Amino acid sequence: xxxxxxxxxxxxxxxxxxxxxxxxxxxxxxxxxxxxxxxxxxxxxxxxxxxxxxxxxxxxxxxxxxxxxxxxxxxxxxxxxxxxxxxxxxxxxxxxxxxxxxxxxxxxxxxxxxxxxxxxxxxxxxxxxxxxxxxxxxxxxxxxxxxxxxxxxxxxxxxxxxxxxxxxxxxxxxxxxxxxxxxxxxxxxxxxxxxxxxxxxxxxxxxxxxxxxxx
Ligand SMILES: Cc1cc2nc3c(=O)[nH]c(=O)nc-3n(C[C@H](O)[C@H](O)[C@H](O)COP(=O)(O)O)c2cc1C
Numbered sequence: 001x002x003x004x005x006x007x008x009x010x011x012x013x014x015x016x017x018x019x020x021x022x023x024x025x026x027x028x029x030x031x032x033x034x035x036x037x038x039x040x041x042x043x044x045x046x047x048x049x050x051x052x053x054x055x056x057x058x059x060x061x062x063x064x065x066x067x068x069x070x071x072x073x074x075x076x077x078x079x080x081x082x083x084x085x086x087x088x089x090x091x092x093x094x095x096x097x098x099x100x101x102x103x104x105x106x107x108x109x110x111x112x113x114x115x116x117x118x119x120x121x122x123x124x125x126x127x128x129x130x131x132x133x134x135x136x137x138x139x140x141x142x143x144x145x146x147x148x149x150x151x152x153x154x155x156x157x158x159x160x161x162x163x164x165x166x167x168x169x170x171x172x173x174x175x176x177x178x179x180x181x182x183x184x185x186x187x188x189x190x191x192x193x194x195x196x197x198x199x200x201x202x203x204x205x206x207x208x209x210x211x212x213x214x215x
Contacts, residue, residue, distance in 0.1 A: 003036040004028055004215075005098035009105040009116040010140075011043050016179050016201065020138035020208050021104030024177070027212035028100070038094055042115040047091060050121045053084040058125060067127045070096060091123045100134045100215050107141035107157040124168065131170040134215060137161055138208060139176060142183030144196075175211060179204040 006025050008018050029037055060066075060075040069092055076085050095101065105116050137158070145155035158176050165171040181197035184190040 001034055001036060002032050002099045003038065003097055004032070004100045004102060005094050006037060006039045006102045007042055007104065007116070007119065008039075009042045009103070009113045009119075011106075011113065011115075013044075015104075015106065016140035016182055017104040017106050017138050020140070020177055020179060020204055021102055023205050024102055024136060024138060024208040024212045027209040028102075028215055031213050031215075038098070040094065042119050043113070046115050047119050047122050048087060049118050051084070053078075053080045054088070054122070057081055057084060057088070061125050061127075066125075067129075069125060069128050072125060088122055091119065095123055095130065095133075098133055100136065101130075102136045102138065103161075104138045105157070105161075107139060107145075107155075110154050111156040111160060120164070128168065129170040130165075131172075133169075133171060135161075135165050135169075135171050135174040136211065136215065137174060137176050138178075138204070140179045140182050142181070144180045146178075146180065177204050177207045177211065 004025060006021060008015075008021055010017050012018070025037060025039075029035060056078075057072065057075060060077075061072065064075060066072065066075065072092070073085060073089065076082050103116065105112055108114075139157060141157065143151055145151050145158075158178070162174050162176070165174045179197070179201040181190070181193045181200060184193040184197040
């Protein structure tokens with residue numbers, strides 16, 4: 001049985017990245033009729049920021065040289081650490097049980113929303129390979145950052161996630177589905193870019209539906 005873990009991080013309930021991730025999930029479920037779809041809304045139900053107790057667990061992982069995330073519970077020593085573990089455990093269990101991890105995320109301030117970063121911080125421990133899982137990221141951004149565009153170097157959203165998943169999780173083939181120039185929907189000064197946005201959005205939706213059949 002294949003499992004899709006589907007996360008959304010947009011502060012908007014009606015959002016482009018949510019539409020893209022939903023399109024992927026719907027096409028994936030049509031293709032994988034026995035598949036399990038687990039959904040977590042990181043904006044509506046944010047996970048807390050890590051705190052000092054969390055860092056105690058992280059330090060214990062480093063000190064013990066632990067490499068198996070499924071055995072982190074064995075490092076819990078205090079009631080406060082047990083409370084921290086109750087936050088981490090379900091997040092980690094969802095990721096470990098998933099074959100495909102689908103993340104819908106906007107670009108905020110050239111990067112990812114704090115809600116998504118908080119999730120990553122909670123579940124990421126040293127030497128944690130997720131190499132057998134596949135990551136798909138459905139993104140939306142107000143401007144344009146594709147290669148060759150003047151602001152390409154400011155894209156700390158895709159670059160960060162790609163590098164982090166490769167560098168820390170040993171996931172080499174993260175796929176990005178991106179709708180650009182979304183601000184053309186709201187900003188009259190960008191009205192002349194509306195057609196470009198519409199084309200980017202339509203392409204991204206098609207890509208989401210097509211790619212899902214391969215996962
Ligand atoms: C807090 C905030 C910060 C944003 N920062 C950027 C940015 O740095 N670059 C950009 O191109 N668009 C930025 N945008 C525009 C969003 O990326 C755009 O609205 C996108 O559609 C959001 O995705 P969503 O529709 O899934 O919510 C920002 C929007 C918000 C609300």
